Amino acid sequence: MITVLIVDDQPVVRAGLAVVLDAEPDLQVLGQAADGAEAVRLTAQRQPDVVCMDVRMPGMDGITATREITGSGSGAKVLILTTFDIDEDVFAALEAGAAGFLLKGAEESVIADAIRSVAAGAGTLDQRITHKVITEFAHRRGSGHGGAAPELSTLTPRETEVLRLITQGLSNAEIAQSLFVEVTTVKYHVQSILMKTQSRDRLQAAIWGLRQGLTA
Structure with missing residues (x-):
């Protein structure tokens, strides 16, 4: 069973995603958080396998929370779920240690599969942005x-x-x-x-x- 923590500042989004994921036989939602600070605290307490993290939230944002979670030694993997397309958030999330990045408009089955992929250590990026994102990220990090x-x-x-x-x-x-x-x-x-x-x-x-x- 893959355990999941959902992080989003919109209650309707959290509830809807929880219903979708709990309907999957191998996924279990352990809890929900409304901001980054709560996500960090609940991750430490409940030790989920995957944290589905929104980016832009009041208080501590998703990028900062991702950095704290990945830097804490927690085994939790962070999957960024955002309504925003390619922008600085993608690169900031990867720099922070996110294991995947997916647009919220993705189909329910795609989100569930992305969680499985991240939990297995495979990582994932939305297929619409995969090569462009990792190429640009590699360039920013320097090469050659x-x-x-x-x-x-x-x-x-x-x-x-x-x-x-x-x-x-x-x-x-x-x-x-x-x-x-x-x-x-x-x-x-x-x-x-x-x-x-x-x-x-x-x-x-x-x-x-x-x-x-x-x-x-």
Whole structure:
């Protein structure tokens, strides 16, 4: 069972999302928070697997709350849910340690799948913004200075190819289809990549790969 904390300053949004998620057999809503400060407190108390975090809220905003949660040593993963499209919030959320970013207009099944993906350590970005966001984020973090990181040389040729496809925003199933291998094989490579690059999740690995020049 994947446990979830919902954070949004609008009661109607929180209630509606709670109904949707509780209807999923493998998801359980542990609580709701109206602002970032309450989100930090409830995360520490209830230890959810995933925190669905709004960005713009009165008091402590979602970016600050995300930074506090990810920096606290909590095992909770933060999935940003926002009505705003591509803007500075996306990059600020990734800098703060968010494991995923999704627009609230996404279908209910997409939100549920995103929570599962984040909980599994895969990370997620809305498919409408995936490659543009991680490419821009990697550029902002800087790349090409001082050559490739030594970790890149530890990747096998197949792992390098998998990482290259991850930077394009492909899912495990899409990577498996592209490389003509089983999904379980891709998952094995992804876990090895995360370990070798010391990445927290798939999204962080994609950003790392882009910084090393792994593009399409």
